[in-house]
Amino acid sequence: MGTKSAVDLMESLSEVHFSGFHMDGLEQRKAGTEQPTTSATDMYKQPFVIGVAGGAASGKTSVCDMIVQQLHDQRVVLVNQDSFYHNLTEEELTRVQDYNFDHPEAFDTEQLLRVMDKLKHSQAVDIPKYDFKGYKNDVFPARRVNPADVIILEGILVFHDPRVRALMNMKIFVDTDADVRLARRIKRDTADNAREIGAVLDQYSKFVKPAFDDFILPTKKYADIIIPRGGDNHVAIDLIVQHIRTKLGQHDLCKIYPNLYVIQSTFQIRGMHTLIRDSQTTKHDFVFYSDRLIRLVVEHGLGHLPFTEKQVITPTGSVYSGVDFCKRLCGVSIIRSGESMENALRACCKGIKIGKILIHREGDNGQQLIYEKLPNDISDRHVLLLDPILGTGNSAVQAISLLLKKGVPESNIIFLNLVSAPQGVHVVCKRFPRIKILTSEIEIGLNEDFRVIPGMGEFGDRYFGTDNDDQQVVPPSQ
Template sequence: MPEKPMDEVMEAAAGAHFSGLRLDSLRLSSPSTPSSPSSARASQVLSPESASSAAAPRQPFLIGVCGGTASGKTTVCDMIIQQLHDHRVVLVNQDSFYRGLTGEESKHVQDYNFDHPDAFDTEQLLECMGKLKSGHSVNVPIYDFKNHRRCSESFRKVNASDVIILEGILVFHDPQVRNLMDMKIFVDTDADIRLARRIRRDTVERGRDVSSVLEQIRGMHTLIRDRDITTPDFVFYSDRLIRLVVEHGLGHLPFTEKQVVTPTGSVYMGVDFCKKLCGVSIVRSGESMENALRACCKGIKIGKILIHRDGDNGKQLIYEKLPKDISERHVLLLDPVLGTGNSANQAIELLIQKGVPESWIIFLNLISAPEGIHCVCKRFPSVKIVTSEIDVALNEDFRVIPGLGEFGDRYFGTDN
């Protein structure tokens, strides 16, 4: 663990205030009383360690992060990982340990309570965390949220690390799981704030309500999907949609609180966004999204990946040109259409090989096929996907239906 106090790490988390979090040779102070009931708060509990244990080989340090939906758990986890970049850190999500539904439960899935402790396989969670605490690698299950079952032949291998972060809405429920933790952080955010965040995820902060935003997006989709639209109009409305997607994607980046002095001499508490950022476009249709990204992030570095596509096989890499320090950057991966997911997976795999943490990749696109989303999320569960609409399916030619045709040809005017 680093020598810097953990309160510096946690105070950097966006939109939340934390108290009493200090790490000094794996010893913590007691949590203080939160100053504001309406702000996000965190508390910790640590079992005391005897002086003799300091001489023993150091085990991985396990941090539990718990809180309600949209409370800010992901932001807290991302900032911990970002601050501990000199150490090996792994993130384990409680969602990976959902129990598979029975046939009868699947028939009435709308009535199933996924937020109840019984929805999770706590025994397997305990087994996996115990092995990680002992310095062994484990195979974490991958849950298929579409079919509500475990992917029987697929696992996510998690290697032994210096720091383990266990995140979930109910990770503090079972006492055996709690007893494994060296630090416990509960992100407590008022229900109205969490509801606002949920709404904000699906809206654009421009003074319009949910319905008007959805209608506007739906209207632009109607225009660009029309096969008879002119190229200039296709480009114009595509650019507007792309800008919305890019702005929403930027909202998923970590940021820190920052004070500035206004022209009136007043102090304004704002935020400072992540500086280490770059875009990577999948050539060539992904290049249509670069202008919107540059408009939002002046001077941003943009890399290129060219992948040969032959039917549903997107695994042949032709060309890549990426920033030399890309392993230190959060990456916005750009491609307007997510079809089978094969090309996206190849691009993401390349980024990870270059040292980019999986959780630092945000995939931006205009439309996604359910098969593509499932393919990417199954292989890379920590990658975030931001899209403006999910289409019905892929047809036998692996084209998105209803889709919008060959986006690159239509955007750059090379279609017939």
């Protein structure tokens, strides 16, 4: 049985398209140079913001309502871009039939940014309720919105302004056929708004369709997820909600422990996780995708090291003000799984010294150190501690305690792993509040056998196992 590629595996789920696959800091989206939305350090101190864009009558509201319903146990607020239309002037009111409500300049984006800034900083806001008969936003009382865990920002042009896009942790584009959107619009405007069908069609051909082609459709390239058929695509929405719940679990831990850092997830990263967690993945593919993910973790870990400012002269004779890498650095791998992360560290840091710690497990809770080989001057270095799985935290505690005995300052240790169980995070962060833990995903927890779930199995066995590339990992017996 062949292993599916990450893209094939993800897109097989009810036709939901995971567009713009990228790795933070290593790859840019082919569609442009859009930078990662929210930084990994800031996103966990603030609400999780979801942007939902798409053409008029594409089903955005249905998608938002279904997400809100499934996240019923979370504090969720919905912010509509329609609330931020400009008030029409007296002159514009006299020729309202010629006013383009689908143009970016029809919205008060500055007010939207102010509202979102307050919500992201846990402040209550008053959101106007736009009167689509009088074309004013001060006719009805404003809607009071309190801070929440999740903010859904919905509108046809919420991806148009880069400042608004930068607020989002997840961007969803609802992609619905133009004929379906037009049919829905005719039904809505004639039945609900008592408009003549001729006026609806005239507005569509004059403003709605050109604006979709010029302003809305081009923003599709910024989406992390593209949902065909809108609210009818239940499987896609279930997948999105599952991902949001995963991120909210990480969010809560990072609020408790400011020294815990989780790499901002993309569906490129989720695709890698899907493959290396699959029990049917071949050893060759397991190693390949593990190495990619490990490289990401190492790069992010290096970003937490201190630096000094440095100026250089470029080949054009210009002065460039940059930074100089930390020189006093070493890696320490916890044998044997931690050794899988050494190549990525060597690839990033030429000539780096790497020490080793072997901890023999005796039972579920007992730990015994039986081997260590560390640089003689390790107390003068920053240390990247390597172990792909943080489970109970017992091995990590033993390794960190040894480093402290060798004179390494606690604040000089950065613990890198691929996945972390909440139990292990609690143990390590409470015991060593000044070290940093950097991981790519927080797990559900530990089972009765103290194994990480959903987990990756025995990482060292899968990574260093048979040399036969076609050998598959045997699924656990039921």
